[in-house]
Each structure stands twice: as structure tokens, then as C-alpha cells.
């Protein structure tokens with residue numbers, strides 16, 4: 001089998017694939033993933049492994065990832081590419097190393113530095129990267145799923161067709177759409193017109209290409225939207241670019257809507273009820289409740305039958321979440337000063353380096369806690 | 378049971394069909410009268426009605442066991458779309474929280490689709506045992522038989538489950554069951570008095586063509602030729618996802634006026650629905666796909682089904698070909714064969730079940746867990762990744778281990794002597810199963826090299842006679858492309874519109 005496929009592979013690649021021989025020619029339009037990755041690598045400055053960026057893009061709900069997002073001011077990119085696989089990510093990083101954009105003198109699992117030429121290239125990019133990941137990573141999913149399903153539903157019911165296969169298969173979204181539908185039944189024409197006016201106005205503020213991609217994704221009555229590979233073919237963009245473009249449009253659209261709620265009553269109704277803030281994980285919240293009742297770490301660990309380190313993790317998460325959470329009970333004022341001084345000294349956020357520059361009795365937990373607090377300010 | 382005045386009336390009332398198709402009424406009547414039934418009807422003949430109507434007419438709930446997640450989802454969606462709301466699909470893709478929620482309200486449903494894996498879980502079984510199950514349906518029942526095209530170990534346990542549900546009447550359905558397989562179904566379900574309704578599966582309006590080519594380049598050339606001659610809804614089957622993708626790319630480049638896309642199980646849900654529906658809706662001409670496409674697809678005007686790769690067995694081939702020409706108009710099945718193709722399916726067969734090396738590694742792993750008294754991970758995916766096994770491989774092994782008492786729930790029970798015997802026995806099963814499939818493949822390959830009528834040979838294991846061709850018969854009896862003149866489909870119009878205009882069109886704004 002391999003032989004046949006391999007020979008075919010050659011055939012396909014030679015004749016039909018657009019390969020990035022000169023990967024960053026000026027006229028290449030997007031390369032969003034490359035730009036985002038490089039931007040992350042610049043900020044992280046080899047203090048974290050590449051995987052930390054993978055988790056950031058996936059929107060991993062771990063304290064570490066959230067903390068990284070804050071520390072390195074990468075909140076914008078949190079959770080903007082949830083469908084990327086580890087393999088795709090690793091391949092892309094390897095590719096960036098191979099073409100000299102990234103340098104890793106150590107092994108790949110350590111950090112990577114961005115090369116001079118790559119930095120220059122990044123600067124030359126005129127199109128903005130406009131994401132608001134930490135704020136919209138969840139909202140944008142809800143928005144688009146509701147939007148797609150509502151449009152499909154209203155256009156079909158307007159045409160008196162009640163038998164259609166929904167493009168979104170998500171019970172929560174379904175029930176939201178059902179509610180709206182009950183309210184607007186019989187007024188489909190008017191509602192569709194309203195949505196049309198609003199979304200057209202919002203999309204007009206963005207580049208033609210993005211608006212066009214957004215519209216092609218929509219499904220109406222007897223009119224099904226394009227799949228990601230189809231979009232990728234139509235616009236001659238790779239799939240990363242398509243996915244990241246869609247997320248970017250969504251973040252922009254939501255941002256616009258939130259700026260002028262009164263102007264976009266229909267569109268606002270898609271997101272009015274959604275929390276933007278990241279919620280504490282269930283387990284951390286339980287710990288939080290116990291702390292508020294005055295229990296100590298040891299006691300909580302015992303009561304909940306968890307490791308002490310897990311409780312420490314919760315506390316860091318809580319500190320990240322609630323800006324006013326007081327940490328003095330876990331790190332004395334003096335220790336906090338020491339840690340802050342060490343951070344300044346090393347000018348880095350590498351836990352190990354910081355640890356080496358403070359007195360031995362200060363723990364990693366205490367350092368992380370101070371970092372968490374620091375980045376909320 | 379409700380008073381049934383006329384089954385036709387009920388069919389009209391609930392499904393809006395004026396009359397039954399062949400076999401439906403006979404099967405439904407037997408079910409309503411309380412018999413166990415085995416129904417073998419060709420794909421597309423309307424098997425689902427055979428239990429959907431009884432589900433509405435009988436008092437309690439109807440359980441449908443179906444091995445294919447995507448199929449389940451499609452059917453549930455179709456039913457919901459057509460006002461049959463009291464239906465739910467349970468499978469391991471639904472997250473546990475949601476599942477709990479559904480369990481609580483299970484009594485609200487009339488029709489419950491469930492995957493065989495989930496049905497093994499005590500929790501759901503307890504709930505079902507306390508409900509009135511009036512009909513138990515085994516869809517794709519050939520999966521019970523190790524002589525069937527896709528043996529599913531979980532299916533073997535269905536007999537026991539039917540027993541614990543206090544023997545509700547049972548309906549087993551399949552589109553592809555040789556007499557051998559039929560016997561297996563009856564004995565595995567322990568329902569010896571099943572009434573059999575077997576219907577022929579040959580399709581008089583499909584012509585069978587086999588074209589032998591030198592290699593992949595020539596295959597692509599032929600595809601380009603035929604697809605540019607004919608603008609008709611077409612499916613091209615591949616045995617790998619990546620080939621389906623690549624070929625779709627090539628064809629789109631070469632045939633710019635055809636709308637071509639690919640489809641396989643690795644795509645996102647929304648993309649799958651959109652592609653499938655575009656095709657249904659004539660927004661697409663050609664789909665390059667794997668066998669994941671087509672389950673539950675009801676497009677009546679598919680004219681051309683091409684096999685780019687050799688299917689593993691006649692059963693799959695018959696199923697896939699059966700998607701062509703449901704409207705009875707002249708359609709064509711084309712199989713492109715090159716000598717090198719034989720490698721692909723035989724590798725696929727080897728990889729489907731674990732190799733002896735895999736088996737050794739898994740035994741070592743279990744041994745460690747057994748000695749250290751560590752449980753298996755709850756999440757099967759974790760185990761699969763750790764041991765580098767495919768889902769099918771691990772499912773197979775797990776079944777074997779449970780059967781031999783090596784694992785119970787997630788606990789490993791080590792027993793030195795037994796284990797070496799078990800190892801040999803599992804190895805034996807694998808060898809047997811592989812050679813069985815090799816034989817199936819040989820059958821398929823022999824058919825390709827057949828000199829006599831392809832139609833007759835294709836169906837000979839399934840039915841005693843075929844009804845002959847209504848148009849051209851096959852490439853051995855003489856097939857001429859020029860004599861095949863299917864109707865062209867209309868191309869869509871909205872090319873060249875600006876995004877504002879398209880938006881307006883989609884949202885139906887005047």
C-alpha cells in the first residue's frame with residue numbers, strides 16, 4: 001500500500017500542491033498560524049516549551065495555561081484554535097525551525113527563539129491579528145452555532161419546510177433556537193431582514209475576504225454552506241488560515257456588537273446571556289468555598305481526599321480568577337517582596353530561575369501564587 | 378396495543394406515505410402479531426419503517442441497536458425533522474452528564490437508538506429492564522456473525538441482553554446476509570422461531586463495469602474522462618481518507634466546471650452535514666468518499682458509483698453500489714482495478730485485528746497491571762493510545778479478555794496457567810478471522826477476473842436467481858458507454874455574486 005500511495009503522493013505534490021517554497025513572499029496573503037505562533041514565541045522568549053503554546057491555542061483549562069496567558073500577555077490567543085491537533089502543531093513548529101524562522105539550539109522540547117529575519121518578517125505584516133481569545137473563546141462558539149442554526153431554521157420555516165437536517169448538533173444550541181423560534185414564529189421575514197441589515201453592516205467594516213468567507217459558511221433554505229476544505233479551495237488558503245480567519249471574523253463581529261448594543265439588537269440577542277469570564281473549574285470552586293469557610297490547606301486536602309499539591313493548584317487558579325483574593329496567608333509580605341525582587345533580577349518568568357534567586361524555604365507554589373497575583377494587577 | 382384499523386392508514390398518518398414498499402407490510406404485520414422476525418431487504422428499500430411504525434403503534438418502548446454512530450444520528454435527525462419527536466440516540470459520544478439527563482426522562486421516548494457498547498453498561502440496562510420493552514431491534518444484524526462483513530463482538534452479547542429484558546419480541550434487520558449469516562443471527566439471538574422475510578437484492582437498473590488499468594495515473598485519467606462526459610450525481614469510493622481528499626483536489630483542478638468535494642469520517646460534524654446535504658440538494662456533482670459516506674443517505678438520482686479501490690468483500694460492494702439509481706433509472710457501477718491494488722486491501726485486513734506482536738505487548742501490559750493491582754483506565758482511548766491500537770483492535774481484544782475472564786469491569790485478574798492458554802486461543806481467533814477475510818477478498822478478486830456475467834456472479838451467494846438487467850447488463854455481457862445517456866443535472870446559478878448579494882439570497886431577503 002505504501003508504495004502505491006507514495007508514488008501517488010509524488011504525483012500529487014508535483015503537479016497540484018501549492019507548496020511554500022519561499023514561504024514568506026510578500027504577496028502571500030495570510031499565514032495566520034505562522035504569525036500567531038511566532039508572536040507567541042517572541043513573547044515567551046524560550047521560557048516555556050512549545051507545547052505551552054499548543055495548550056494556549058487549544059484553550060486548555062489548566063491553571064498553568066491560564067497563568068501563562070496572563071504572564072506573557074497572550075490572552076488574545078487563548079483558545080483561538082481549538083481544533084488544531086498536536087501533530088499539526090508539531091509539524092508547523094518543525095517547519096518554522098527548518099526554514100530558520102525559529103531557532104532551537106536545545107532539543108525541541110525546550111524553548112525556541114525567534115530568528116532575526118522572522119522578527120523582521122513579523123514586523124512587515126500589515127494586516128492586524130485581532131483576537132480576543134480569553135474573552136471570547138467560548139462566546140464565539142456559541143455565537144456562530146446559534147447564528148448558523150437560527151438562520152437555517154428561520155429560512156426553512158419561512159418556506160414552510162419543517163423537515164431539514166440541522167447543521168449544528170448541540171442540544172443546548174438547539175433548545176436556544178427553539179425558544180427564539182417560538183417567539184418569532186410567523187414573523188420570519190421581518191426577523192431575517194433585521195438580522196440581514198445588522199450583520200451586513202457589521203461585516204462591511206471588515207476586509208472583503210473575511211466577510212465573504214463568513215457568508216459562504218452560512219446555510220439557508222435548500223442552500224447549504226461550504227465545508228472548511230471547500231472554503232480552503234475556493235479562497236486558495238490553507239486550512240489553518242481558513243479556521244483562524246473565521247475565528248478572527250467572529251471575534252471582530254462580537255466585539256463590534258458589544259461596542260454598540262443598541263445599534264444591533266438582533267445580533268446582541270445571540271450573546272446577551274453568555275458569561276465572558278472564564279469560570280473556576282468545579283473542583284477549584286469547591287476548594288474556594290472551603291477556604292472561605294476558613295479551612296486550611298491540610299484540612300481541605302484531607303476532607304476532599306486530594307493531594308496537597310492539587311489544592312495548591314486550586315489556590316493559584318483562584319488567585320488568577322479573583323483579583324481581590326488575599327494571598328498573604330500563603331506567602332508573607334516579606335516573601336512576596338523577595339519573589340518580586342527575584343523576578344526583576346532575572347527579568348524572566350521561568351520558575352526555576354526565580355526559585356534559584358530566592359531563599360530556599362520559598363516554594364514553587366508561593367512563586368506561582370505571587371505571579372498569579374502580579375498578573376491580575 | 379392501539380386498535381389498528383388499517384396499517385396503510387397509520388403509515389399515511391405518521392409518515393405521509395400512501396403505500397407500503399415491498400416487504401414492509403408483511404414484516405410489520407408479523408411484528409404486531411407478536412412474532413420474532415428476521416428481515417433481509419436491500420439497502421434503500423425502507424427497512425427503518427419496519428420498526429418505526431410498530432414503535433408508534435405498540436404500547437411500550439422500542440429499542441434499536443445500531444452499530445454505526447453516524448447512521449444513528451442521521452436517522453434520529455431525519456425522524457425529528459419529520460415530526461417524530463419521541464426519539465433519542467444514546468451512544469458514547471454523548472457526554473455522561475447529558476446522558477444522565479436523558480436517562481431520567483427515558484420514559485418520555487417511544488424509540489431509543491443505542492449503540493451496542495453502551496447497552497453493555499449495567500446502568501442503562503437496569504433502567505431498560507424496568508421499562509416495558511415491546512420491540513427489540515437489531516439493525517445491521519449481520520454484525521452478529523463472524524461470517525458477516527463486519528463482525529462486532531459486542532453483538533454476540535445481544536442474546537443475553539434480550540434475555541435480561543424478559544424476551545421482548547425481536548426484529549433483526551440486514552441488507553446483506555447470506556444463508557450462512559442468517560443462521561448465525563438466529564442462533565446468536567436464541568430466537569429459533571424467527572419468521573424470515575428474505576428479499577432479493579439485485580438491482581436490474583444498474584450496469585456493472587470493471588475496467589482494468591495500469592495504475593493510479595490511468596485511474597485518474599479515466600475519472601476525468603467519464604466525469605467530464607457525464608454531469609450526473611456520482612460517488613467515488615476510496616479505501617483511505619487521504620486518497621479521497623487528494624483525488625478530490627486533483628479532480629477539482631482538472632474539471633473546473635464540476636462541483637467536487639470529499640467526505641470521510643474524520644471531518645467535523647458541521648462539515649459532514651453540509652457536504653452530505655449539498656449533495657442531496659444537487660449543489661455538488663461528485664463526492665470522493667470512504668465507506669463512511671452513504672449510510673442513511675437517501676438520494677434517489679445517484680447515477681454513477683465508482684470504486685477507485687477494490688472493496689474488501691462483495692457484501693460491502695453490493696451495499697455501496699446499491700446507492701445508485703434508487704429511482705429505477707439506468708445507472709452505472711464502475712470498478713477501476715489495477716494489479717497493484719491487491720496490496721491495499723490485504724494490508725487493511727492485516728491491520729484490522731492486532732498482530733501477534735501487539736498481542737504479546739498487551740498481555741505484558743495486563744500482566745503488570747494484574748501484578749500491581751492497578752485497574753485499566755476508564756477511558757478506552759487512553760488504553761488505545763498507550764498500546765498503539767486502533768479502536769477496532771482494542772474493542773476486539775477487550776471482548777476476548779472479558780470472555781476469558783482476564784478482565785472484569787476494569788480489573789485485571791491474573792492467572793498464570795490460564796493466560797498462556799488464552800493467549801493461544803486469541804491468537805487462533807485472529808488467524809482464523811484473517812484467513813476468513815482473505816477468502817472474502819479472494820472472492821472479490823475472482824469476481825473482478827470473472828469471464829461470465831458479472832451480475833449473475835455478484836449475487837449468486839445471496840439469492841438463487843437474479844432478475845436480469847433492465848438496461849445494459851455488465852462489461853462482460855457487453856457495455857457501451859455511449860449507450861448510456863443519463864439526464865444532466867442543472868448547475869447552480871449564484872456564481873459571481875458579491876457577498877452582500879449572497880447574504881441576501883441565503884437569508885431570503887427581497
Ligand SMILES: Nc1ncnc2c1ncn2[C@@H]1O[C@H](COP(=O)(O)OP(=O)(O)O)[C@@H](O)[C@H]1O
Pocket residue numbers: 394395396397398401418419420421422423424425426673675
Ligand atoms: N412506504 C414507503 N413509501 C415511500 N417512501 C418510503 C417508504 N418506506 C421508506 N421510504 C423511504 O425510503 C428511503 C429509504 O429508507 P431507509 O429505511 O433509510 O432504507 P434502508 O434502511 O433500507 O436503507 C427513506 O427516504 C424512506 O423515507
Ligand SMILES: [Zn+2]
Pocket residue numbers: 829830831832833850851852853854
Ligand atoms: Zn451481464
